[in-house]
Amino acid sequence: MVQLWRSSRSHLRRLLSLKGRNFTALPSPEASQTASLYKLILNSSDPRALSQTLHSTAIEWTPDLVNTILKRLWNHGPKALQFFRILSHHPLYAHHASSFDLAIDITARLRDYRTLWALVSRMRSRRIGPSPKTFAIIAERYAAAGKPHRAFKVFLHMREYGCFQDLHSFNTILDVLCKSGRVEMAYNLFKTLRGRFKVDCVSYNIIANGWCLIKRTPKALEVLKEMVERGLSPNITTCNTMLKGYIRAGQINEAWDFFLEMKKRKCEIDVVTYTTVIHGFGVVGEVKRAQKVFYRMVEDGVLPSVATYNAFIQVLCKKDNVENAMSVFEEMVKKGYVPNSVTYNLLIRGLFHAGQMERAMELMERMKDDECDPNVQTYNIAIRYFCDAGEIERGLDLFQKMGSGDCLPNLDTYNILISGMFVRKKSDDMVVAGKLLLEMVDRGFMPRRLTFNRILDGLLLTGNQGFAKEILSLQSRCGRLPRRLKL
Numbered sequence: 001m002v003q004l005w006r007s008s009r010s011h012l013r014r015l016l017s018l019k020g021r022n023f024t025a026l027p028s029p030e031a032s033q034t035a036s037l038y039k040l041i042l043n044s045s046d047p048r049a050l051s052q053t054l055h056s057t058a059i060e061w062t063p064d065l066v067n068t069i070l071k072r073l074w075n076h077g078p079k080a081l082q083f084f085r086i087l088s089h090h091p092l093y094a095h096h097a098s099s100f101d102l103a104i105d106i107t108a109r110l111r112d113y114r115t116l117w118a119l120v121s122r123m124r125s126r127r128i129g130p131s132p133k134t135f136a137i138i139a140e141r142y143a144a145a146g147k148p149h150r151a152f153k154v155f156l157h158m159r160e161y162g163c164f165q166d167l168h169s170f171n172t173i174l175d176v177l178c179k180s181g182r183v184e185m186a187y188n189l190f191k192t193l194r195g196r197f198k199v200d201c202v203s204y205n206i207i208a209n210g211w212c213l214i215k216r217t218p219k220a221l222e223v224l225k226e227m228v229e230r231g232l233s234p235n236i237t238t239c240n241t242m243l244k245g246y247i248r249a250g251q252i253n254e255a256w257d258f259f260l261e262m263k264k265r266k267c268e269i270d271v272v273t274y275t276t277v278i279h280g281f282g283v284v285g286e287v288k289r290a291q292k293v294f295y296r297m298v299e300d301g302v303l304p305s306v307a308t309y310n311a312f313i314q315v316l317c318k319k320d321n322v323e324n325a326m327s328v329f330e331e332m333v334k335k336g337y338v339p340n341s342v343t344y345n346l347l348i349r350g351l352f353h354a355g356q357m358e359r360a361m362e363l364m365e366r367m368k369d370d371e372c373d374p375n376v377q378t379y380n381i382a383i384r385y386f387c388d389a390g391e392i393e394r395g396l397d398l399f400q401k402m403g404s405g406d407c408l409p410n411l412d413t414y415n416i417l418i419s420g421m422f423v424r425k426k427s428d429d430m431v432v433a434g435k436l437l438l439e440m441v442d443r444g445f446m447p448r449r450l451t452f453n454r455i456l457d458g459l460l461l462t463g464n465q466g467f468a469k470e471i472l473s474l475q476s477r478c479g480r481l482p483r484r485l486k487l
Contacts, residue, residue, distance in 0.1 A: 034065065038072045041083050042408060045442060051086045061087065063096035070102045075376065075410035077110045078444025097128040101137060108141030120161065130161050136172045143180035151176050152185065170197045171206055178210025186210055201232050205241055212245025217254075220245050240272050247280035255280050269300070275308040282315025290315050306332075310342050317350030325350055333370075341367075341375050348378060352385040360385075376402075376410050383413065387420025392429065395420055414440040418451060427462035434459060434467050441474060449475075 037059070044050040066087060073080035084103045087093060095103075100123050107116045116138065123129035135158050142151040155173040158165050170193065177186035190199065190207055197203075204227040211220035220242060224234060239262055246255035259277055262269055274297040281290035294312050297304060304312075309332045316325035329347055332339065344367050351360035364374050364382065379402050386395035399417055402409050414436055421433035433455050440447055452475045459468040 033059075034068050034072070037065075038069055041069065041073065042076060042079055042443070047082065047086075050082075051089075054083070054086050055090055057092070061090065061093040063099060066095070066099050067102060070099065070106070074106070076408070076444055077106045080106050081110075081115075082444070094126075097123065097131065100129060101131075101134055104134060105137045105141065108138060108145075111145055124161055130163055132158070132163060132166065132169045132172070135161075135163060135169065136176075139173055139176045143176045143182075146180075148177055148180045148182040148185065151180070152189070165197075167197045167200065167203075170199075171202050174203065174206045174210075178206055178213060181214060183207075183210035183214055183216075201227070201235060201238070204232060205235075205237050208238065209241045209245070212241060212248060215245075215249040217242070217245045217249050217251065236268050236270055236273070239267055240270075240276060243273060243276050243280075247276065247283065250284070252280055252284050252286070269302065271297075271302055271305045271308060274302055275305070275311050278308065278315065279311045282311065282319055285319045287315060287320045306337055306340055306343065309337060310340075310346060313343060313346050313350075317346055317353075322347070322350040322354045322356070339370055339372065341372055341378065344372060344374075345378055345381060349381050352381065357385065357389070374407060376407055376413065379407060379409070380412050380416055383420070384416045387416060387423060390423050392420055392424065396432070411440075411445050414445060414447075415451070418455065422454070422458060425458075425462075427464065430455070430458040430462045430464060431467060434464070434471055437471065438474065441478060446478065 037054075040053065041050065066084075069083060070080050073083065081103060084095070084099070088095060100119055104116055104119050107113075107119060120130050120134065120138075123134070135154055139151040139154045142148070142154060152173065155165070155169065158169065174186045174190055177183070177189070187207055187210070190203065194203065204223055208220040208223045208227075211217070211223065224238060224242070227234065227238075239258075243255055243258055243262075246252070246258060255277070259273070262273070274293060277293050278290045281287070281293065290312065294304065294308070297308075309328065313325045313328055316322070316328060325347060329339065329343065332343075344363060348360045348363050351357070351363065360382065364378060367374050367378070379398055383395040383398050386392070386398070395417060399409060399413065402413070418433045418436050421429040421436070423429075437447055437451065437455055452471065456468050456471055456475075459465070459471065
């Protein structure tokens, strides 16, 4: 019956897609070309041959094509930058500012700051930047790397690169500092420069959110009080920020009182408000109250979004049981909502956690019926659970499926699989771990020293001294300090 329903739904979808047409939909030439170039770049091991191919006059490079490929190579930073460098020497093509921004973001994520600032200098010499967006990217990456003071300096030195500070860039640096946990620094900057930039409602919301992120809701309320005193009216974002703050701080009763006060004052409560409350009740395990809010929002004239369903499904998977989560999922589909990858990943993780591995795999297949192909997170969830259960072969099968399709493995995939090879501690598994390490490096990923050492230990203990020497040599070439081992 289930299979019949699925096939009927797929047939209906095909009929709808053909309505008003007399042809079968095929991938566009642009999409096909992008996919081919992506795989070529990713799998190439000869920089000269790749350069000759990419410089071919048969390929008409445009900023859109370049940016699409850079985004697809997002999880493969070294390959993305190799592609960017090769095109930098193209005789007929010059990089657009947006491509530089993407390359700078990738470089910053790899923490290669020397190359980052060289790219910024090149933008300036070509008079295509840097823009406030460029500096926002750099500041955010510095903060994410635990260097908020560097992020602050980036903001201060914008003028040196011909980029003037404005309210938007000021709000950006406040947001970056707050999200990195440096709320005191952000607040002091806010108080010092608010007159110069004529701060707005967005500025106050950022600072309030910062205090909420570190669970200091009284300070957030002080900021909102000051905001009102200066003649600025709180908006729905302000209210939702406070609601999330109470929940983050574990003040669920205060959050509920605040929600009721919003309703009493007839504030413009939106879907984000309800989704926040549902998530909040779920965090503390109050599933029934989350359920009541979920079904009450429709009565209040607010339709749930896919994000709302995702929040409720997450609550049920973690605090209730996966069967109820699946029931909500089927109800969601029946009402015409289109699940996204987050929806599926929540349920797949829930099914795996409940030991229902076959159902989880069936759901991965069902994703394709909903035109939502499994992404790298989906595969990583499945591979991790198979490896943890000792079903290494099934994890490797999924890994092979990734390599032959459009969803290629990322750094996490390799680390999950390599860790999985140590579950059984077999000699063959240690060899597979070593081969995964070689492939990992070949694709531009940099393993941690711990990963190198763990594999070396495994190979030595299982009698694979010859392969251990090869790994040790690779470790040395990668710039890691080799251990003194007698091989």
